[in-house]
Amino acid sequence: MAYQVRKKFYNVLTDINFSLARGEILAVVGESGTGKSTLASSILGLYDKDNTAISGQIKLDGRDRLRFRHDSLNNGLQDQLGVIVNNPLTILNPFRRIGAELNMVLQHNGINKASLAKFSAQFLKYVGMPEARSLLKLFPAELSAELQQRVAVALALMGNPTMIVADDPTRGFDKIVQAQILNLLVEYCTEKHAGMIILSQDMGVAAEVADQLAIMYEGQIVEYGSAATIFHNPLHPYTRRLLNVGRESCCHY
Numbered sequence: 001m002a003y004q005v006r007k008k009f010y011n012v013l014t015d016i017n018f019s020l021a022r023g024e025i026l027a028v029v030g031e032s033g034t035g036k037s038t039l040a041s042s043i044l045g046l047y048d049k050d051n052t053a054i055s056g057q058i059k060l061d062g063r064d065r066l067r068f069r070h071d072s073l074n075n076g077l078q079d080q081l082g083v084i085v086n087n088p089l090t091i092l093n094p095f096r097r098i099g100a101e102l103n104m105v106l107q108h109n110g111i112n113k114a115s116l117a118k119f120s121a122q123f124l125k126y127v128g129m130p131e132a133r134s135l136l137k138l139f140p141a142e143l144s145a146e147l148q149q150r151v152a153v154a155l156a157l158m159g160n161p162t163m164i165v166a167d168d169p170t171r172g173f174d175k176i177v178q179a180q181i182l183n184l185l186v187e188y189c190t191e192k193h194a195g196m197i198i199l200s201q202d203m204g205v206a207a208e209v210a211d212q213l214a215i216m217y218e219g220q221i222v223e224y225g226s227a228a229t230i231f232h233n234p235l236h237p238y239t240r241r242l243l244n245v246g247r248e249s250c251c252h253y
């Protein structure tokens, strides 16, 4: 994948190759600027198509998302994806109350009007928001960053996605909130047999959730395989460096 800047294309991702089975979690770890968000946006199709060049195949359930981008088939593929980003305010409409935001997704999924409030409250409880009913009246800016992110997680999971793409969903949160959100996502994947690609700067996040691990460096995957194997026997010097940085600040692995 390459971005066009001043009429010239610059490669950001090269030779990216991985696969993920239903129910599996892949963590993609790398420092800032290594291309994680670019990878997430290429999978999601959320990039400026006029100024981006992309080649290859991105298959979801055997269907190539790049080929079907302009096709009605892609609507079905899009519905299978749950998206969580680092900043929930890029997903939440600042002028829409939380309840209305949730209702839109529920209605899209065929929930009738009479049941909307009940389902919204249930989903907010599911993501760890106990005072759900009173929160439905609020606007995003009236919630803390943690609660905004929990609402964003609820929105992502409401559509029953078979695949979640989570771009640094816990960056900036304390360890307890981080663990709660990660546990929630892992439980969802286990319960629904869904896959997840989680992108993070933090090896600790990968240690919490990953079955498979891909290490990104300068737009390439430099090490890829079972998370357990890589944590116990990292082969690439960059992987070792990331592990050493992580071990200095935490003791998960």
Ligand SMILES: Nc1ncnc2c1ncn2[C@@H]1O[C@H](COP(=O)(O)OP(=O)(O)OP(=O)(O)O)[C@@H](O)[C@H]1O
Binding pocket: 003, 004, 005, 012, 030, 031, 032, 033, 034, 035, 036, 037, 038, 039, 201
């Ligand atoms: N729209 C764009 N146009 C041009 N260059 C871009 C664009 N988006 C990202 N880049 C560049 O692509 C490279 C990878 O950026 P990307 O945001 O994917 O990294 P990242 O690993 O997600 O970083 P972070 O962890 O800080 O979010 C960076 O050099 C960045 O400046």
